[in-house]
Structure formats: structure tokens, C-alpha cells
Amino acid sequence: MTAFETGDRVRVRSADKPGHVRTPEYLKGKTGRVESVLGEFRNPEDLAYGLSGLPERPLYKVGFRQADLWSDYEGPADDYLYADVYEQWLEHDEGGIT
Amino acid sequence: MSHGHPHEEVRHKSSPYAARIRAIEVLLLEKGVLTESEIQDRISYMEARSPANGAKLVARAWVDPAFKERLLTDTKAAAMELGIDASGPVEFVVVENTAKVHNLIVCTLCSCYPRAILGRPPDWYKSFEYRSRAVREPRAVMGEFGFEPPEDVEVVVHDSTADVRYMVLPMRPAGTEDLDEEELAELVTRDDLIGVSVPRYAGSQSAKS
Amino acid sequence: MTGVHDLGGSPGGPVDKGQHEVEDWERLADAVTIALDIKGIKTTDEHRRAIESLENYRALGYYERWVAATEKLLVEKGILTREEVDERSAEIENRWGGA
Numbered sequence: 401m402t403a404f405e406t407g408d409r410v411r412v413r414s415a416d417k418p419g420h421v422r423t424p425e426y427l428k429g430k431t432g433r434v435e436s437v438l439g440e441f442r443n444p445e446d447l448a449y450g451l452s453g454l455p456e457r458p459l460y461k462v463g464f465r466q467a468d469l470w471s472d473y474e475g476p477a478d479d480y481l482y483a484d485v486y487e488q489w490l491e492h493d494e495g496g497i498t
Numbered sequence: 499m500s501h502g503h504p505h506e507e508v509r510h511k512s513s514p515y516a517a518r519i520r521a522i523e524v525l526l527l528e529k530g531v532l533t534e535s536e537i538q539d540r541i542s543y544m545e546a547r548s549p550a551n552g553a554k555l556v557a558r559a560w561v562d563p564a565f566k567e568r569l570l571t572d573t574k575a576a577a578m579e580l581g582i583d584a585s586g587p588v589e590f591v592v593v594e595n596t597a598k599v600h601n602l603i604v605c606t607l608c609s610c611y612p613r614a615i616l617g618r619p620p621d622w623y624k625s626f627e628y629r630s631r632a633v634r635e636p637r638a639v640m641g642e643f644g645f646e647p648p649e650d651v652e653v654v655v656h657d658s659t660a661d662v663r664y665m666v667l668p669m670r671p672a673g674t675e676d677l678d679e680e681e682l683a684e685l686v687t688r689d690d691l692i693g694v695s696v697p698r699y700a701g702s703q704s705a706k707s
Numbered sequence: 708m709t710g711v712h713d714l715g716g717s718p719g720g721p722v723d724k725g726q727h728e729v730e731d732w733e734r735l736a737d738a739v740t741i742a743l744d745i746k747g748i749k750t751t752d753e754h755r756r757a758i759e760s761l762e763n764y765r766a767l768g769y770y771e772r773w774v775a776a777t778e779k780l781l782v783e784k785g786i787l788t789r790e791e792v793d794e795r796s797a798e799i800e801n802r803w804g805g806a
Contacts, residue, residue: 420756425709426716448756484660515774516732521795540738606715630719
């Protein structure tokens with residue numbers, strides 16, 4: 401049972417978390433769609449400091465339109481980018497909410 | 499290049515870290531933290547891996563549609579079928595180029611790469627310039643490698659941010675119907691497997707020497 | 708707060724396609740780092756964290772970062788001391804006839 405499923409619109413949290421984080425800055429606050437659930441993995445942010453990283457949390461392949469990531473993107477609107485994002489970094493995006 | 503006798507390294511003048519890692523190695527051996535054979539195993543492991551492995555997987559996928567499906571759905575198992583041992587905690591995903599989609603792989607945060615299949619990544623893949631620009635201007639970066647997909651082909655970038663490693667399955671070039679698997683594999687380069695270029699076949703040239 | 712390693716989208720010049728010949732010390736850096744990983748002495752995540760925390764991250768080459776990070780973790784875990792590594796490196800440099 402995962403919090404998100406393929407096709408869900410999700411937003412990457414904008415949180416500023418010190419220390420080791422595998423969510424790149426360029427994705428924070430951006431909205432995309434879940435492409436697939438990649439499985440469950442231990443949390444790298446904790447593993448990085450010798451902690452167990454448990455419990456395992458789902459990792460998602462999330463797709464973004466490049467035009468949504470970069471205001472100056474030089475390329476067709478359909479160009480896309482995928483990144484693998486841990487569940488704790490995602491929230492539902494209802495769309496249409498400012 | 500063999501590891502050589504533990505205390506006889508001579509060609510390490512390019513960086514102060516050369517002596518440092520040698521010192522670390524010797525200290526770890528003395529303290530029994532690692533053994534020589536554990537270190538040699540890792541050296542042999544990397545030496546045994548190269549882009550030729552990826553080329554073999556691609557060529558087989560091109561000639562055998564059932565294998566291609568297995569490559570796309572369970573890359574580690576498919577690799578093992580061809581004698582390529584990619585076992586370990588890291589997951590692999592192969593992404594397929596089509597007439598409509600061209601894939602490009604990057605790891606912006608460090609330089610993750612499917613090492614267990616392809617060996618070490620090229621220097622440029624690890625460069626700050628590639629890591630910075632591949633996500634933001636993939637077409638310009640590919641242009642620097644001499645490859646420009648048409649505007650109606652979607653460029654899809656995969657940033658390897660977690661424990662999945664990606665490899666591209668390029669499209670089989672036109673005119674290669676008469677080539678055998680070995681000849682097909684020779685068309686596939688490391689750069690094609692990362693996605694900054696695509697395999698080319700001149701047609702009139704024979705792939706055999 | 709963007710880490711120095713978090714490069715996605717940063718400005719950058721042309722990609723240098725030159726390839727240097729891998730040196731023995733780099734193969735050793737790779738081997739020692741991964742061997743420690745496999746034995747459970749450190750994890751990939753600790754390795755990345757250690758690399759990201761290097762003050763001279765931008766100035767170091769790829770395997771230089773690996774060596775610095777591996778040393779940092781070994782010292783952190785009390786397996787080696789910086790002084791031991793300093794001393795032994797100096798001996799080795801000496802034997803090699805200087806940098």
C-alpha cells in the first residue's frame with residue numbers, strides 16, 4: 401500500500417533539509433506525475449549517518465515536463481525529465497490551487 | 499593493469515591522494531580490516547566490466563524480441579543470461595529509445611552509473627558541466643556530441659537520484675538486417691548507452707575487418 | 708540550502724570530452740572504497756555524505772574526492788587516525804622520490 405500510485409499528480413516538497421538529501425534542489429516545489437513505484441528502500445538521509453534507515457519507504461519514478469522545471473527551457477514542450485524521489489519528499493498536488 | 503606487489507607502486511605522481519590511498523590501503527591491511535584478496539577482487543571486478551557488456555545486451559535485444567522484453571523488465575536476470583553478473587543491492591532499469599522518444603542518462607548529485615554492467619563511466623559523465631547541464635539543456639549537450647534528435651522526437655532525461663541505475667537501449671540502425679549479433683554489438687558505443695549519441699551504420703562499410 | 712554537489716541546472720561550460728588514462732591509485736581508491744562497502748564497514752550513503760561535506764569539493768578530482776571521503780569515514784569510525792595516514796603517506800611519497 402503506497403501513498404501514491406502511477407498517474408498521481410505530485411509536488412516535490414520545498415523543505416530545506418540540512419545534511420545528506422537525494423532530492424535535488426531543482427525539483428523542489430515542482431509538480432509532476434508518478435510514472436511507477438520502484439520498490440521500497442531504506443532512507444538514504446539516515447543511512448548517510450550510520451542509522452538504520454528503517455522503515456523502508458517507497459521510491460517513485462516521477463516525471464516532469466521540462467517546460468515546468470525551467471523557465472528558459474530550449475526545446476519542445478513534450479521534453480520530459482524523470483527522477484527517482486522518495487515518498488517522504490512528495491505530496492499530492494490537487495492542481496488548480498494557488 | 500595488474501595491481502602489482504603491495505609495496506612497489508611507482509607511477510602515482512599526479513596527485514597527493516595517490517600516496518594517501520596507498521597509505522590507507524597498507525594501514526587497513528596491517529590492521530586486518532581488509533585483506534589483499536578482497537581488494538584484488540574489487541580490482542578484477544571492475545576490470546571485467548566494460549561497455550562491451552552493454553553492447554552485447556543491446557545486440558541480443560535487437561535480434562531477439564523475447565530477450566528484449568526480459569531486458570526491459572528484469573535487467574539483472576537478462577544480463578545473467580549472457581554471463582554478465584550485475585548482482586548486488588543496486589537495481590537496473592533499461593530505457594528504450596523509439597522513433598518518438600530519445601533517452602539521456604545523468605546523475606546530477608554524484609555520478610551514479612551502471613558500473614556493474616558497463617564498468618567505469620567516462621570522465622565527461624562525471625564532470626560538473628555534464629551534471630549541471632544535461633538536465634536543463636539536454637539537446638545542447640547532445641549537440642556537443644554531434645547528435646541532434648529532431649524536434650518531433652521527445653527527449654527524456656533520467657536523473658539517477660536514488661538506487662536505480664539506468665542504461666539506454668538504442669534503436670537498431672537502418673540497413674543492418676544482414677549483420678549478425680557480433681557485428682551489431684560492434685555498432686553500439688558507451689556513449690550510445692548513456693544517450694548522448696546513437697549507433698550509426700554506414701551501410702556500405704562491412705563491420706567485419 | 709543547496710549543497711555544493713547539487714549541480715542540476717547550474718550554469719556550465721561545454722562538456723570536455725577528454726578522457727584521462729585511469730591510474731593505479733584510482734583503481735585502488737575504487738577497490739578499497741567498494742571493499743569497505745561490501746564488508747559493511749561503511750555504506751554508499753555515508754560515502755556520498757562524506758564527499759558532499761568536503762570543503763574543497765570543487766577543487767578535487769573524482770577519485771581524489773573518493774580518497775578524501777573514505778579517509779574521513781575511516782577516521783570518523785575510529786578505524787584509522789589522520790596522523791597515521793599523514794605519516795604513512797609521507798613515507799610512501801619519500802619512497803617514490805617526491806611528488
